[in-house]
Amino acid sequence: MFSWKKKFNISGGEKSSDSKSESKQKSPKLTSKKSSDSTPTSNEQNKHGSQPVEPVSSASRVSNNAENDNKAPNGIPTHSKSTEETSDHPNNIGMSGLSISSSNNQSDDPTIDAKPEQPQSGSSGILTLKIYSGDGFALPFPLVYNPQLLTRLLNSSADKQPSSKIQELNSLMENLRLSDQLEDSNSIPGHIATKFVPSTIMLPGSKNLNPLIYFTVEFDNTAATIQPESGTMDHPVFNKISTFDVTRKMKNLRIDVFCRIPSILLSQSLINNAGNDPTLQKVINNQDVHLLSFDLPLNLQDYTLNSVRLFNHKWVQLGENGSRLNITVDYKPSVNKKLSIDDFELLKVIGKGSFGKVMQVKKKDTQKIYALKALRKAYIVNNSEIVHTLAERTVLARIDCPFIVPLKFSFQSKEKLYLVLALINGGELFYHLQREGRFSLSRSRFYTAELLIALESLHAMNIVYRDLKPENILLDYQGHIALCDFGLCKLDMKKDDKTATFCGTPEYLAPELLIGHGYTRVVDWWTLGVLLYEMLTGLPPYYDNDVPKMYKKILQDPLRFPDGFDEDAKDLLIKLLNRDPAKRLGANGSSEIKKHPFFSQLSWKRLILKGYIPPYKPSVEGNLDTSNFDAEFTSERPVDSVVNDYLSESVQKQFGGWTYVGNEQLDSTQ
Numbered sequence: 017m018f019s020w021k022k023k024f025n026i027s028g029g030e031k032s033s034d035s036k037s038e039s040k041q042k043s044p045k046l047t048s049k050k051s052s053d054s055t056p057t058s059n060e061q062n063k064h065g066s067q068p069v070e071p072v073s074s075a076s077r078v079s080n081n082a083e084n085d086n087k088a089p090n091g092i093p094t095h096s097k098s099t100e101e102t103s104d105h106p107n108n109i110g111m112s113g114l115s116i117s118s119s120n121n122q123s124d125d126p127t128i129d130a131k132p133e134q135p136q137s138g139s140s141g142i143l144t145l146k147i148y149s150g151d152g153f154a155l156p157f158p159l160v161y162n163p164q165l166l167t168r169l170l171n172s173s174a175d176k177q178p179s180s181k182i183q184e185l186n187s188l189m190e191n192l193r194l195s196d197q198l199e200d201s202n203s204i205p206g207h208i209a210t211k212f213v214p215s216t217i218m219l220p221g222s223k224n225l226n227p228l229i230y231f232t233v234e235f236d237n238t239a240a241t242i243q244p245e246s247g248t249m250d251h252p253v254f255n256k257i258s259t260f261d262v263t264r265k266m267k268n269l270r271i272d273v274f275c276r277i278p279s280i281l282l283s284q285s286l287i288n289n290a291g292n293d294p295t296l297q298k299v300i301n302n303q304d305v306h307l308l309s310f311d312l313p314l315n316l317q318d319y320t321l322n323s324v325r326l327f328n329h330k331w332v333q334l335g336e337n338g339s340r341l342n343i344t345v346d347y348k349p350s351v352n353k354k355l356s357i358d359d360f361e362l363l364k365v366i367g368k369g370s371f372g373k374v375m376q377v378k379k380k381d382t383q384k385i386y387a388l389k390a391l392r393k394a395y396i397v398n399n400s401e402i403v404h405t406l407a408e409r410t411v412l413a414r415i416d417c418p419f420i421v422p423l424k425f426s427f428q429s430k431e432k433l434y435l436v437l438a439l440i441n442g443g444e445l446f447y448h449l450q451r452e453g454r455f456s457l458s459r460s461r462f463y464t465a466e467l468l469i470a471l472e473s474l475h476a477m478n479i480v481y482r483d484l485k486p487e488n489i490l491l492d493y494q495g496h497i498a499l500c501d502f503g504l505c506k507l508d509m510k511k512d513d514k515t516a517t518f519c520g521t522p523e524y525l526a527p528e529l530l531i532g533h534g535y536t537r538v539v540d541w542w543t544l545g546v547l548l549y550e551m552l553t554g555l556p557p558y559y560d561n562d563v564p565k566m567y568k569k570i571l572q573d574p575l576r577f578p579d580g581f582d583e584d585a586k587d588l589l590i591k592l593l594n595r596d597p598a599k600r601l602g603a604n605g606s607s608e609i610k611k612h613p614f615f616s617q618l619s620w621k622r623l624i625l626k627g628y629i630p631p632y633k634p635s636v637e638g639n640l641d642t643s644n645f646d647a648e649f650t651s652e653r654p655v656d657s658v659v660n661d662y663l664s665e666s667v668q669k670q671f672g673g674w675t676y677v678g679n680e681q682l683d684s685t686q
C-alpha cells in the first residue's frame with residue numbers, strides 16, 4: 017500500500033506486517049484423488065493411516081495432497097463404501113436440476129463442447145460505465161488549518177491550483193472564526209475542506225497521481241477502481257470508462273467512495289483525542305476511509321436482448337448528504353462466442369491447486385482482470401476427479417451469493433479445462449490469520465456471519481461444502497468474504513440425505529465423518545464452529561501435529577476455552593461443536609444459528625447486502641495488485657504450459673457441457 021509516512025517522511029513505525037504467529041501451517045486436504053468419493057479400504061488405511069500428515073507450505077501442497085490422499089485415521093473404523101459417489105460418469109452425479117450434458121452430438125474437435133451451443137444473443141453482454149465527475153463530497157472529520165501545508169498540497173495537485181485558492185480559504189476561515197462557527201480555530205470543517213483539497217496529487221519524486229478520494233465500482237464481484245484526474249475532493253473530475261462482462265442478471269452496480277487522507281492533515285489535538293474513533297484511527301494509521309456506498313439499480317433482466325442506455329449523463333444522488341455522480345451507463349448484448357486461452361493476457365501466477373494453477377489474467381476485449389484456473393484433463397481423469405470437477409463448475413455457475421466467488425466463464429481445450437472467476441485479491445483468510453495470530457471478537461463474528469450466509473446459500477441448493485478452512489476463504493479488496501474451491505462439494509444433498517465419503521481437511525473433519533457411518537449437510541456447521549474457534553484462538557479446537565492423535569481428540573476430548581473467552585461465543589461454539597449431528601445447532605436449518613445471541617446485534621438483511629463495512633480492509637491497490645499472494649507463485653512466469661496428453665473421444669465426451677458464457681443464469685429468466 018502507498019505509504020504517506022514514507023512520502024512525507026513522518027517518524028513513527030508503520031504497523032508491522034511480519035508479526036509471525038505461532039499458528040499452524042497450511043493443511044493438505046483429504047481429497048481422495050484416487051477415488052475421491054469412494055471410501056478407503058481397510059488395507060489402504062493400514063498402509064497410510066499411521067503416518068501423520070505433515071503440515072506443508074502452500075507451494076508443496078500439490079505433491080503432498082497427492083501423497084496423502086485417502087489416508088484414513090489410525091484406529092478409525094473402516095467406512096462402508098459410498099454408493100452414490102463411486103462413478104466418474106457425470107450422469108452419476110445425481111444432481112436434480114443441475115444438468116451436465118453428455119450429449120451424443122460429438123464434434124471431432126474436442127475444443128468444441130459435446131453439447132452443441134448455438135451462439136445466442138442477449139444471454140451475456142457488456143456493461144459500459146462512464147463516470148464524468150462528482151459533486152458534494154464531504155469528510156466526516158475536520159482537517160488541520162495549516163496554510164503552509166495546504167499550499168504544498170495545492171501545489172502538488174494535478175491541475176496546479178492557483179494560490180488564490182489559499183486566499184479564498186484564509187478569508188473563509190476568518191469569516192467562520194468571526195461568526196463563531198468554528199469549533200476549533202485550527203481545524204477546517206470536513207465539508208469545507210473538501211472544496212479546497214485537491215482530489216489527486218503528485219508527490220515530490222513520484223510520477224503517479226495519488227488520489228485523496230477514489231471510487232470502486234463493483235459488478236458481480238468484479239471491481240474497478242476509478243481515480244479522479246483533476247478537481248477538488250468536493251468536485252472530482254474523472255472522465256473514466258469502465259466495462260464489465262455481464263454473465264448474470266445482477267440487479268445493481270455497487271459504488272463505494274473512499275478517501276485516503278494523509279495523517280499529517282489531522283490537527284494534533286484531533287489525534288490526541290481520537291480515542292477509539294474507528295474513522296480517525298484509520299487516518300492516523302494511513303488507511304483508506306470508506307465514505308459511502310451506493311447501489312445503482314440496473315435490472316438487467318429487462319434488457320438482455322437489446323442494447324440500451326440505462327443512464328444518460330445523469331446526476332445520480334449517492335447519499336443523503338447531497339453527494340452525486342454524473343454518469344452514463346450502456347448495456348450491449350453480445351453474441352456468445354466460445355472463449356479460448358487466446359482471449360486472455362496472462363499476467364501473474366497467483367496460486368496452485370491439485371490439478372493446475374490459478375493465474376491473474378486480463379480479458380483482451382473488456383480489459384477486465386480475472387482469476388483463471390486451468391485444470392489438466394489428464395490429471396483429473398487419472399485421479400477419478402471428473403465428477404468433482406464438473407460439480408465445481410456447476411456450483412460456481414449456478415450459485416448467486418455475494419460471499420461466493422462467481423464464475424464468469426468456462427471453456428476447454430483438448431488438454432485442459434479453464435474456469436474464469438472474479439479475481440479476489442485481498443488474500444486468503446489463512447494468510448491474514450497467520451500474520452495476526454488471531455482475530456478480534458467482532459472481526460471473527462463478521463467473517464463467521466458472511467460464511468454462514470455462503471453455506472446457507474449452498475445448502476439452499478442442496479449442496480454440502482465439506483471443505484471450510486481458512487485456505488479456501490478469500491478476502492476481497494474491501495475485506496468481505498469470498499468462498500472459493502468447490503472441488504469437494506457434494507451436490508443433490510437434501511436436508512437429511514446422507515453421504516459417507518471420507519474427505520475434507522484433517523483438523524476440520526466432523527466426528528460423524530471420522531466415524532464413517534454417513535453424514536449430512538450438518539457437517540458444514542461443525543466446520544463453521546472449528547473455524548470460529550480458530551479465528552478467536554489461533555488454532556482449531558482439537559489441533560495436534562500428529563493427525564491420528566488429532567482425530568482421537570476430535571472424537572473424545574472436551575472442548576476447552578482460554579480464560580476470559582466471550583460467553584456468547586463460548587455458548588455458540590459448544591452448540592456448533594456438538595458431536596451429535598442431530599443435536600448440533602443448525603441441524604434444523606441455518607436460522608437456528610442466525611438467532612443465537614452471538615449474532616444478536618447483527619442485521620442479517622444488511623449483512624447480505626454487504627451493508628456492513630468490513631472490520632479490516634486488506635491493502636489492495638486495484639485489480640492488478642497481487643501483493644497479497646504468495647511471492648513463490650507471483651514470481652513464476654505466467655504461461656499456460658503446453659501439454660500433449662491424449663484423451664480418447666469417449667473421455668472427452670465426459671467433459672461435455674463444461675463451457676459457460678453466461679447462459680445458465682440469464683436463460684432462466686427468458
Ligand SMILES: Nc1ncnc2c1ncn2[C@@H]1O[C@H](COP(=O)(O)OP(=O)(O)OP(=O)(O)O)[C@@H](O)[C@H]1O
Nearest residue numbers: 367368369370371374387437438439440500501503
Ligand atoms: N477467484 C480467485 N481469486 C484469487 N485467487 C484465487 C481465486 N481462486 C483461487 N485462488 C487462489 O488459488 C489457490 C488455489 O485455488 P483452488 O483452491 O481453487 O485450487 P484447487 O485446485 O481446488 O486447490 P486444492 O488443491 O486445495 O483443491 C487458492 O488457494 C487461492 O489462493
